[in-house]
Amino acid sequence: MSTDEELRAEARLRLAAQLKILTAQHPRRLEWYGGDALGNETHDLADFRFLYDPTGFLVRVGSEGDVNEALDKLFVVDDPPDPTSDPELMALDLVRFPLPKARKDGNEPRVLDALDLIDAELDIPDEIDQNNEEHMRKFVAQPDHWLHMCPVGGGRICPAVEPEVTQATAPYPPQDNPSFGAGVTVSVVDTGWHPPAALDQDTPWLAGVDGDRENYNGEVVRKYAGHGTFVAGVVKCFAPAADVRVEGFLTKTGAIRESKMVKQLGQALALHNPHIINLSAGSTTRKNRPLLSFERFFDKRLSPLDNACLLVAAAGNEGVVDDFWPASFDWALGVGSLDRDGEVSSFSNFGRSAEVYAVGHRIVNAFPTGRYTTREPPHPGQRRYFTTGLARWSGTSFSAPMVAGLVAAELGRRGDDDVMAAKDDVLAKTHDVPSPASVAGAAPIMVKALQVPQ
Incomplete structure (x- = not known):
């Protein structure tokens, strides 16, 4: 055993x-x-906290002048950016502020130094309480963080356990009642969709799923490919009759800047009007603050829908209590992971990021056929051959769609559009987590997840 x-x-x-x-x-x-x-x-890589764009940052529209005046204390500034140059961000009351090209002291300009100066000059509290109106009013600038997939922890940002070959011939957890989820639309915001899975006799539960096609040559499965299809398969196992579409936003590397993500989420809402959005991605943040972009996305896009759309988000896989956004927002449903025996997974985040837990360990679902070459320790360069249309994977990435599917099934049973009431009905069927020291007093788990056969 490793030390x-x-x-x-x-x-x-x-x-x-x-x-x-x-x-x-x-x-x-x-x-x-x-x-x-x-x-x-x-x-030190052991102290990794977050990813961000070093070329600029996000500023709340209306604060451009104050931010520029603050930056002028140390930086050589130009005129503030024009919000109308990016109408989609402006609609969320945000503008991307470019990092000034020079500092007055001759040192190299950095985004994080600029934000520290803005905090000091504008008296922005270090700790931002998302429910404190005064805090949120002062919270006007934050990095443009990179959100990343979170299949399993240990590596902090991307898959630390890459997809594994399985001898299973059916999904785990198994498909539920074929009528569950009728009339409900779910958007899976992920790496994209592998269309052959909808026609494959080995994955019949994916029939009818559609989405943005992944780049796949039929022989080599590139890194991060198949993640969106796997997640969609988990949703469909719990809500077989739901209309599921995979939105291909986390392409290439399984990561995307938050400013781009919220714009594309807005487009998905406008085009497909989903009842539930499943997001198996997120980030820790500078000073543990909320994602400014998602705070504005909720205020401008989700809140006006009057309980008709729910964001279900993975809690992250660092095994820590630190906030993982957007799962930590009060208006989102953050999902942590359980092992198959009902214990909280060692990799799962807990605390505010995990409002509920569901099985996320050794899940089996759809995956492209082909040759996959691992690129990370402990087995870099290992070739894995996927031939059955299935793979085994672990992480809160796969707990989240389980809960999204359960809410979709409950919403279909209700026969209305009150997805928040459906969520509350599902959460009412939970019980307390067993309390190992790391999660004492944490949130409840899904009874449904514990009833799945071993």
């Missing part, structure tokens, strides 16, 4: 491999921040 130090060393190797993949795909647009327990910036 704790060996496990920590392996996690750092996985994180290094993941960062190499991400930065290669997004050169000069992605950096990472590390901070120790005292809040000091470090360059």
